[in-house]
Amino acid sequence: MYQFDEVIDRRHTNAVKYDLIRARGLPEDVIPLWVADMDFRIPKEVSQALEKSSRHGIFGYSESGESYYEAVAGWFHDYFGWEARRDWMVKTPGVVFALATAVRALTREGDAVLIQQPVYDPYAGVVKSNKRELVVNPLQCTDGIYTVDYADFEKKIIEHEVKLFLLCSPHNPVGRVWTEEELRKMGEICLKHNVLVVSDEIHCDFTYPGHRHTVFASLGAEHAFNSIICTAPSKTFNLAGLEASNIFIPDYTVRKRFQEEMGRVAVSGVNAMGLVACEAAYRYGRQWLDELLAYLAGNIDFIERYLKTQIPQVRFQRPEGTYLLWLDFRALGLSDEELEHFLGHRAKIWLIQGAAFGEGGSGFARLNAACPRSVLEEAMDRLNNAVKSL
Numbered sequence: 001m002y003q004f005d006e007v008i009d010r011r012h013t014n015a016v017k018y019d020l021i022r023a024r025g026l027p028e029d030v031i032p033l034w035v036a037d038m039d040f041r042i043p044k045e046v047s048q049a050l051e052k053s054s055r056h057g058i059f060g061y062s063e064s065g066e067s068y069y070e071a072v073a074g075w076f077h078d079y080f081g082w083e084a085r086r087d088w089m090v091k092t093p094g095v096v097f098a099l100a101t102a103v104r105a106l107t108r109e110g111d112a113v114l115i116q117q118p119v120y121d122p123y124a125g126v127v128k129s130n131k132r133e134l135v136v137n138p139l140q141c142t143d144g145i146y147t148v149d150y151a152d153f154e155k156k157i158i159e160h161e162v163k164l165f166l167l168c169s170p171h172n173p174v175g176r177v178w179t180e181e182e183l184r185k186m187g188e189i190c191l192k193h194n195v196l197v198v199s200d201e202i203h204c205d206f207t208y209p210g211h212r213h214t215v216f217a218s219l220g221a222e223h224a225f226n227s228i229i230c231t232a233p234s235k236t237f238n239l240a241g242l243e244a245s246n247i248f249i250p251d252y253t254v255r256k257r258f259q260e261e262m263g264r265v266a267v268s269g270v271n272a273m274g275l276v277a278c279e280a281a282y283r284y285g286r287q288w289l290d291e292l293l294a295y296l297a298g299n300i301d302f303i304e305r306y307l308k309t310q311i312p313q314v315r316f317q318r319p320e321g322t323y324l325l326w327l328d329f330r331a332l333g334l335s336d337e338e339l340e341h342f343l344g345h346r347a348k349i350w351l352i353q354g355a356a357f358g359e360g361g362s363g364f365a366r367l368n369a370a371c372p373r374s375v376l377e378e379a380m381d382r383l384n385n386a387v388k389s390l
Helices: 045-056 068-082 095-106 122-128 150-160 180-192 253-265 272-284 286-310 336-347 371-387
Strands: 089-090 114-117 133-138 141-142 146-147 164-170 196-200 229-232 245-249 325-328 363-366
Touching: 045 272, 068 133, 089 095, 089 253, 095 122, 095 164, 095 196, 095 229, 095 245, 095 253, 114 122, 122 133, 122 164, 122 272, 133 150, 146 272, 150 164, 150 180, 164 180, 180 196, 286 325, 336 371
Parallel strands: 114 133, 114 164, 164 196, 196 229
Antiparallel strands: 089 245, 141 146, 229 245, 325 363
């Protein structure tokens, strides 16, 4: 049994989550529940693999072998029923890097790229910073459940001559695990209008009972060869700082253009220790992940009960996937600026403001529940007291 209740002091370790508190002008005792990494130790087998590699003492240019591919492909075969061929794999330092590379490699300046807001804020960033036209298909929210407006989805594609669609699956921050039917509908529209799908599936391992992640490329050969599948062990096993992601690009021409763009920015490989950690995690990390998922479900249960019974003004829809909770603060009647100050300085909990996620995010905030339950208990008590003081 793994001990996810252990509170680990991450301050003064160069942890972005903790060591930016002062720089952001927040109180020193604020509880950081913002950026999406976990406050849990990685699986012991991964630590052991990293320690073994460290003892060797040489960290030269590194590349993965057949065993690395077997571990990665085996994971997706065993848990998602998807066969990923080795020649499809391109390793990158991260998924956001892959999104930006895809935008540059597969569109021209001025071309339109479609996203679905509210969504992880770098999506809009990689489009705008590369001088592409940002087109938004807003997710529709009914009683806390988010769905796709397919009519608007196709209309925007036609009107703007969209070339690329950045899909977040499972969705960050609203917590949807798209069904096979939903993915197929979006995929068919994209095929019809020659729109390439870049599917960010970094949260694919975080799904809860009653929901199952579908790899977009598993919808069939047509969809596979019209997609780029972005994966990484970083969210699943808390390895973000080791910067190793596995991007699967079935179409040879698309893959070649993607690799050529990587070459233009002089990226030829990934972190040596990232390769070690990734392989070990996919080979030996399943028990750890299963126990983690059960613990996270308990954390979500706690938040759901607490808000319902103690702070009903803050609305919450249980996520189908991810460890990120999308909280609705609109009933408090605060502007986005007032909400940010209220949470950070009165409640003393640090969340990401919903406005950062674009259209539909105003009045919301995202909470990272991947921490010991005692931390969440303190955070909810602080929030409760702050709401009572309004």
